[in-house]
Amino acid sequence: MLFFRKWGFPAVMLGPFILLIAIFFFLPVILITILAFTNMDSAMQWTFNGLANFQRLFHDPNILEILTHTLVYVVFTLVINVIFGLILSIITTYFIQKESVSLFIRTIWMLPRMSPPVVYILLWLWFLDSSQYGVLNSIRSLLHMGPQALLTTHPMLVVILANGVIGASYGMIIFSSAIKSIPQDLYQAAKVDGSSTWSIIYEIIIPSLRWPIMFVTMWQLLSLLTSYEYILLLTKGGPLHESEVLSLYSFHSAFQNFEFGYGSAVALVLVVIALILSFVMWKVFGMNKMIKNSRID
Amino acid sequence: GNQDKGANANANAKANEVVVIKAQTAGAEKTRVDNLVKAAAQLNAELKKEGKNTTVQVETNDFQGSWDDYAKQFMLSFKAKKEADIYATGHDNIGWLADGHYIQPLDDVKKDKAYSDVFPTLWKSVTYKNHTYGIPQDTEVRPVFYNKDVLKQLGWSDDQINSLPEKVKKGEFTLDDMTKLAEEAKAKGFVQYGVIHRPVDGPDFQEMAYDFGAKLYDAKENKLVLDKKAVAKQLNYFYDLAQKKLIPDNLTSMDWPSIHKTVVNGKSLFFYGGIWNVFNWSQDNFHDKLGKVDAKWVNDHFGMMLIPAADKGGKAVTLSHPFVYTISSQSKHPELAKRLVELVADPKLQAAHDVSTTHLPVTKKASEEPTFKNDITLGKTTYMLDYTTFLPNAQGFPTYSKVIFSAIQAVELGKKTPEAALKDAETELKSSLGDKLKVIE
Amino acid sequence: MKIELRNVSKAFNKNTNTIKNLDLMIPEGELVALLGPSGCGKSTTMLMIAGIIKPNAGTILFDDEPVNDVETKDRNIGMVFQSYALYPHMTVLDNIAFPLKQMKVPKEERYQRAREAAKRVHLESFLDRKPSELSGGQQQRVALARAIVKEPRVLLLDEPLSNLDARLKIEMREEIRRLQKELGITTIMVTHDQEEAMTMADRIAVMKEGNIVQYSTPMDLYQKPENFFVAQFIGTPPMNFIEGIVVPNENSCEFKMGETMFTLPIDVPIQDKTSVSLGIRPHEIHVGSEGDLQFKVQVLLAEPLGHATLVSAQIEQSYIRFMIPPQLMPEAGSILYLSVKKESVHLFDAKTGERLV
């Protein structure tokens, strides 16, 4: 009885969560770890081949380039995502007091996320298409400027922008919800204490957003590391390998070349990188301290 | 496997068994499976005659999505024993399907009289490790479209224009001639570009390899082949086009609609297309003024020819990508499925499908169907089947194709010389294909 | 800094004005206490002076300059909020140092001064805690330290000592008063502790329903409440009121309630039969007959308070309370003879509430 009092409630609250994750997330994770040591291909046979996949990966002529792209892509997109998400949320919750205007702006920024990915990417493609039929080039030709082919000349830039615009809305929503939860009297006190607008942002809003900022940063970092959908649709990793990132490479290996074993090995490398980065961030953000004890015994 | 949707035990003494056969195809051409439904009607009549208490019911499914996803779905559903009995797919999938024991050999179906008059080359496309694993369903060819209006501007007579395909066929008009012609048209300002090809990876690029005499697959060793000499020529060809500014700077980053618009509006003299493009252009507003254009308009303004031979007197080529029926190795009713596949070869069914989707038939009989013969585009291109080539069926070919495409892209963008591109391609192919690759110097 | 409110009104919703045409002038360097019943608009007035709430009408002036459009941060104010409004993510020290940080005081000096302020409110050993780890009184003291640390020109204190124990309260009062006097900080303080208001304030403004009913010195307020409301509001225990009518005589006045009748020691002419409230503070009532007005009551309850005994008693229909020396403990039901001095008698018109005498 006493045992139940102590453990019953956490168990009830956490049970479905743990169960679901254990079966549909944790177990698959173990499976793909095993998979990385097989040479499973389209025949879908679990034949172990030891470290062969990793040896191949090590000798892969493109791997270094891909790693660099991954880094560039993740870092820049992440910065746009978090910083811009923050700016947008502060503008729409603190600067613009008129709720309807804020909502309008937030909605616009959500549009990319709410559109079907293919259509969002098609919009970019239509705009940036290198022929004279691209909207950008149409406009440029009206202004007597030559056509531009951003997708070939700066594929990574386009990839980062397209992903940045989508990612910003993620932070925007979470942050603005969190800002809305800040009690008004804190702003009042800060004003009385002589805070300018900047310092209210810096001293009151941002510290109150510590958890969301930290979460969004870490989560987006991992999301970006593992995401490839928009790149796949936008540039397919090309031209050449110029916008190929590790996760896309894993996808290409697994689902275009049907080398599931190799694809899993690539994914595992990704996971190791993610593990290291997460660990560093966990420390940097002082996550442990943000997990507080219950004040009901 | 397929399930029996319950035996319909009537009060009648004779219980009638309903057998469900599932058939799946991908893409918009649903007639590929709908024809099977019609064939089932025929089959049922035959079964009745044979006095069997079985009724076949075909359940169809048309997958929409990429070929990769189509393949993936089949693998998974097969493992879950929920796959289709009759799986229609591109012939080039036969390799992995057979290797993975997903499908069964259909050598006996090949022998059936329904398939006795198949264009012989087509059997090549469905043969893997000395067995016939698929039955051709339809095919197409990938001609070069040439703009008649531009040729007229260049001073060509109607006769000259209309006999061009013939000259190509005979090897009189070579790839070099084609390039020169493009150069001329561009220099004179009649067109913006000389040549347009597809913007993304695809079989079209391999037809150029064949044109330069490449071998892509060694059936004996079951290995993909990197024929370095031919590939070098292939790369040089595209490098040359780019250097001469005959293709748009960023062709490989254009989207499909822009390609179609460029071609339909006569901004390019040549276009490496496929016969189905005629159908595409009738579906959307690609023409700046006319919007959608029908087959007649296209034939009035464009001609279609084989890919000109690389050398004078050489063999002009094209490439086909036949669609085939395969039968799952887990099928519970393989015999019925096979009979369906035999019955679906009916010329009328074929012709109906081919005309509505702009494809070519696989049997001679079908090509003689009046409805087919009357088709303005198809009738004119069927001869190309005699010049056609196929992609290898072997596993790993998508990887091969992707690497070659990258190399082409690199030379077109001027980022690599053909030599460097070839070298990189070789390294990459060796790394990813390992012992599945054979390199010919 | 002189602070003035001219005809200020504020409404939170359309139906009612929370503050109605309020006028108030606080001379430079003075400490004014706002006193009034719960919900009468004291905090709202403070927030308007701070510039956090904008009045719907009227002008607020600092040193005769209208400041309606001056931002809060530029008003140089220190404030203790009724809800404290501590910054939950900062330590005590950072909370206190925050106003200095906004003034760009160098770090070292900033923490130095913050530590001194913390010491003044006896929080020197809690500097590293977060507000959520403090007791109520400790939180309140953080708020106080934060308000005074920057030595503002205006100090707004909204019940700054309500959660402190008596001893600390006295200490803090002295601290505030000293600081305020030394630096000449114009201070407005809301308090419910009348002793606090009486001992600390130069003036007291008594508010009622969004308006000021009397604004004057503590003594004046105590001794000469201008109307019934102030009289009953000021003083603990509160003034006793006996309802009755006045019957003027040749040279004096008779006060009549039910059967009882006694002579009022006043010499102001009052209309016949005016209904009045006769007010007498509990402290002014003495046992015996030494005063100018005499009457007898029946004891209901006697409570020992330590330094005195608080007696509740009945006279006709009215109840009165008064203090007697702690040694006395009259039994319930016993009769006591009481007397009051002439100066201690307050008389209010029962209808208008205006002071008559």
Added chain:
Amino acid sequence: MKIELRNVSKAFNKNTNTIKNLDLMIPEGELVALLGPSGCGKSTTMLMIAGIIKPNAGTILFDDEPVNDVETKDRNIGMVFQSYALYPHMTVLDNIAFPLKQMKVPKEERYQRAREAAKRVHLESFLDRKPSELSGGQQQRVALARAIVKEPRVLLLDEPLSNLDARLKIEMREEIRRLQKELGITTIMVTHDQEEAMTMADRIAVMKEGNIVQYSTPMDLYQKPENFFVAQFIGTPPMNFIEGIVVPNENSCEFKMGETMFTLPIDVPIQDKTSVSLGIRPHEIHVGSEGDLQFKVQVLLAEPLGHATLVSAQIEQSYIRFMIPPQLMPEAGSILYLSVKKESVHLFDAKTGERLV
């Protein structure tokens, strides 16, 4: 319900015990006031009785049954939190009705009772507001109404009246006291208002640093503080202390501080030269020589309080404060002769703080 705390300890962190071996017994139906300096652990004690915080050691008993493992919701408690803890998303009415809802009282009756409770705290016209639209005092009254509405068996009041004005406070006190008596609710109240504690409580527990230093009736506490801490803590204005040493004579005691020396009216034997604190309450000091102990002081400051004048004066190195009649206003620097009665003299050991006399 009888409530008992046996040897209870609570630590928030490893270094210090906030509550140390606390023992307390509250008889059924009594009202006990917890009095103590800010941060001494009053709220913590309350939260432990409520079962929200679990003690690290010791037992809490309700009617002699240990309740350490009984959940809060099963303890049938009403509580006013120091921070009010209103439900921000509910209206006033819903806030008050919430405990009844948990008891599954039918809707109609629930709102009926909630409305009555609201009336008791004079909030009947605010029922539809959200807490954020109320003034501080109004919020506190909502908290009070919510605590009493379900007529619990135990009432825990953590400074329930701190933000109310004097008049309302008295009314609420009476309301609480009446309810508590009528229903026999065992009540524990934290207050910083000593008058409140004195008038309302059956007993007072004086806390210091997590422990109880004296637990007894209000009168007892006032008249016989057991040690120096209680003496100085209880009573406003606080008791005066004069430091000195005792020099026993044959049949009396001399008190010596610096130059001054006077006879203490006590007859208990005290060791020679004991350092002591002599405590006298301001109210017990009278001008003149009518008492048993006499001394003279020099006036520093005289403040009028209305009902009296508060004088601060100096005797040798010590400062003392006392009340004189309001008519008197001695000037600063003047000399006053004062006297105190024998019973009013408290003597504490300066070292241990223990009461000597």
Added chain:
Amino acid sequence: MKSLRKTPYFIAYIVLGITTLPILLMYIWLILNSFSTRMKYGFIPDHFTLENWSFLWSPIKQGGTVLPSIWTATWNSFFFSGMLTLFEVVIGLMAGYALARLNFPGRQKIMKVTLLLHAFPSVALLIAVFYILNFLGLYDTLWGVILVKTALQVPMTAWIVKGFFDEVPWDVEWAGLIDGCSRLKVWYQIVLPLVKPGIAAVTIFSFLSGWSEFLLLYSFIVSDDNVTLSAYLQKLISDPNMINYGLLSAVSLFYMLPIIVMFITTQKSLLQVSAGGGKRV
């Protein structure tokens, strides 16, 4: 003086304008495109037409196939996203509360593990998940996909709401216990209403991800009865040579409409935050 004070606002609006305008234009372009046969210079609408919107009342033909009714797809999408949101939000809120507010050993570990799981690309998981689903007999069922999707997403929900639970003052929870609630009741009667902005955020994210889910449905559902809007869209673009862009624009606008409405309604709940009042502990 007054204008100086406005500088931060001014800068804020400029930043906002410059960045927001292109996005707005993109979508205006999409709308125009859906109502015109052609765009002059790529961006000026030419002939007004409603043809692209005809899918609303009659099923569209593409090549040889007739696409299923858009309304079936819409209903399926609603069902799928609705169920997903329900599961994800409820389970996520429960777990988030436990992680934020309950004491039990391994709390940190659970948080770390759930975060790190996210480092596994969902593509890579696809094959592994297939084996699990197949083992459980959930392959080719909508519920299977719902469960998988919930599992993949719920850590995020829990993490987000944990931040919101952290901000809830403890004293109202205490008051709830005093007033006779169990902790479960405190959770849903008192704490949940106070984290409404957080719930709004996670609801919109989970609904959105359900609405646009494609990969899993596409990989784990063979039968065609369960076509959702995203699959419907996929049908429109599956052949890159045969995309009708006007139609695609119209369908994607149709696709976006419910989610925009949903977004606006959930965001409106932000207006009703009831923070403030009292002293928070």
